[in-house]
Amino acid sequence: MDITDSPMTAAEWSGDVLAVGVFAEDAPLLDRPWPRELDAALGGALRRLTSYDSFGGGRDELVVGPGAPGRCERLVLFGLGRPGEATPHTARRAGAAVARTLTTGPNRRVALALPSWRSGELDVTEHLAEGLSLAVHCGRWNVLKDRFRADYGSDLPREPETVELLGSGVTGAVLRASDAFTDAVVRAREYVAAPANIITPDRLAREASELAAHDGFEVEVWDAAEAHARGLTGFAAAVAGSADPARLVRLTYRPEVPELPPVAVIGLGLTHDDRGVARSGGAVEGAKKYMAGAGAVLGAAAALAALGGRRETHLILPAAAKAEGPGALRTGDLVTTASGATVEVNHEDGHGRLMLADALYLAERLGARSTVSVSALGLPVAAALGPKAAGLWSTDEALTARLTEAGRTAGELLWPLPLVEEYGDELWAPFANSRVAGPRSGDGATAAAFLHRFAPASWAHLEITEPAWSPRIDGYYNAGATGFGTGTLARWLCGR
Numbered sequence: 227m228d229i230t231d232s233p234m235t236a237a238e239w240s241g242d243v244l245a246v247g248v249f250a251e252d253a254p255l256l257d258r259p260w261p262r263e264l265d266a267a268l269g270g271a272l273r274r275l276t277s278y279d280s281f282g283g284g285r286d287e288l289v290v291g292p293g294a295p296g297r298c299e300r301l302v303l304f305g306l307g308r309p310g311e312a313t314p315h316t317a318r319r320a321g322a323a324v325a326r327t328l329t330t331g332p333n334r335r336v337a338l339a340l341p342s343w344r345s346g347e348l349d350v351t352e353h354l355a356e357g358l359s360l361a362v363h364c365g366r367w368n369v370l371k372d373r374f375r376a377d378y379g380s381d382l383p384r385e386p387e388t389v390e391l392l393g394s395g396v397t398g399a400v401l402r403a404s405d406a407f408t409d410a411v412v413r414a415r416e417y418v419a420a421p422a423n424i425i426t427p428d429r430l431a432r433e434a435s436e437l438a439a440h441d442g443f444e445v446e447v448w449d450a451a452e453a454h455a456r457g458l459t460g461f462a463a464a465v466a467g468s469a470d471p472a473r474l475v476r477l478t479y480r481p482e483v484p485e486l487p488p489v490a491v492i493g494l495g496l497t498h499d500d501r502g503v504a505r506s507g508g509a510v511e512g513a514k515k516y517m518a519g520a521g522a523v524l525g526a527a528a529a530l531a532a533l534g535g536r537r538e539t540h541l542i543l544p545a546a547a548k549a550e551g552p553g554a555l556r557t558g559d560l561v562t563t564a565s566g567a568t569v570e571v572n573h574e575d576g577h578g579r580l581m582l583a584d585a586l587y588l589a590e591r592l593g594a595r596s597t598v599s600v601s602a603l604g605l606p607v608a609a610a611l612g613p614k615a616a617g618l619w620s621t622d623e624a625l626t627a628r629l630t631e632a633g634r635t636a637g638e639l640l641w642p643l644p645l646v647e648e649y650g651d652e653l654w655a656p657f658a659n660s661r662v663a664g665p666r667s668g669d670g671a672t673a674a675a676f677l678h679r680f681a682p683a684s685w686a687h688l689e690i691t692e693p694a695w696s697p698r699i700d701g702y703y704n705a706g707a708t709g710f711g712t713g714t715l716a717r718w719l720c721g722r
């Protein structure tokens with residue numbers, strides 16, 4: 227689907243589907259000059275559509291009807307809410323709503339027209355385009371070429387060939403950025419949604435190696451033995467008995483002229499989680515969504531490859547397939563981490579925390595001035611935040627502000643949670659420097675306290691288990707893997 231700007235007006239355009247965005251103040255439509263001009267050009271189609279169905283231009287409102295022969299087959303009216311109150315999130319939802327009307331009937335040539343492409347200080351163009359692209363992806367596999375179904379493609383609706391943004395004035399650079407960000411989210415969705423025997427730790431490493439073919443990138447891939455030899459003993463202990471050979475991937479981006487201090491991003495990749503399946507009542511997402519951190523980081527790496535950045539960036543993926551194999555980590559084991567600190571394993575899900583601990587140590591060793599770690603550890607934050615927000619723990623207020631702003635632009639809600647120093651006392655162990663977990667009643671807070679012990683001075687952690695998976699179609703989220711976190715990281719790393 228090719229999204230372009232066009233200087234034509236809605237009254238001049240002809241094609242298959244014309245979608246007209248309406249702000250709440252513009253209703254009733256035919257009281258305004260521009261809708262009357264469009265209605266005349268369409269032979270009264272706009273008047274007929276609004277006479278059949280009340281339409282006030284509110285958020286998520288949408289009506290569809292016949293267009294005018296020879297001008298457009300279908301006419302769509304979609305609401306944008308009150309002027310000045312639109313957000314990137316609501317603009318994406320509007321774009322997604324339009325996209326979901328294109329699954330039947332002629333749709334090769336589509337156009338969007340708005341009375342204004344601005345809502346207060348917000349230019350909605352980029353976000354509408356992203357909502358369209360993300361919703362069109364529903365049911366498709368654009369990145370992974372594996373044949374998951376013998377008849378793949380036979381039941382998919384035809385994707386529009388062109389979508390023209392009439393009179394938007396959007397630049398090619400903005401549309402290229404929009405394409406890069408949506409492609410990044412799609413990539414993350416497919417990594418997380420793919421079967422665990424397809425997306426193994428080794429496959430993640432190969433996907434990262436493909437990205438390293440872009441200018442400015444280099445990659446290193448270590449197996450458990452190599453990681454142990456390089457001092458990452460906590461990682462090596464955590465991945466022992468992995469159902470598939472574990473990998474630690476370091477993908478590094480270096481711009482020709484760095485303008486900002488180096489950073490690191492860590493994405494935990496549990497490509498299969500046996501206990502996750504049990505926690506989900508046997509549901510398939512329990513085997514998949516615990517690698518959402520790695521998916522988000524690889525997606526953001528793809529955006530960085532497309533758009534570039536202004537600082538050296540280390541993207542670290544500790545990956546394993548968690549299972550009770552021979553030699554696997556056991557509750558009660560003592561582990562020495564890369565930092566030299568010893569940890570008593572007192573939690574069945576201590577693997578991911580140990581993998582992150584060594585990755586945090588590695589990030590500091592690589593010289594990162596700020597580090598962001600992302601995981602789907604199943605930490606119990608949803609009771610407070612619900613299924614659509616990620617918890618954020620941080621030691622750096624400025625970093626928190628930059629991430630939450632990037633998340634707002636990406637339509638991803640990040641909610642800061644407190645790092646409580648006293649919770650470190652709950653990790654006390656008589657025969658080790660620390661336990662891996664505290665009481666179950668405060669598992670999220672004490673897990674953050676555990677990671678904080680290994681984190682550099684400027685650090686933030688995103689816990690994305692709940693928003694990483696949607697049980698149903700919801701706006702620009704398709705059912706299944708959402709790619710949550712990718713947009714936040716991509717915008718932060720690319721400086722947009």
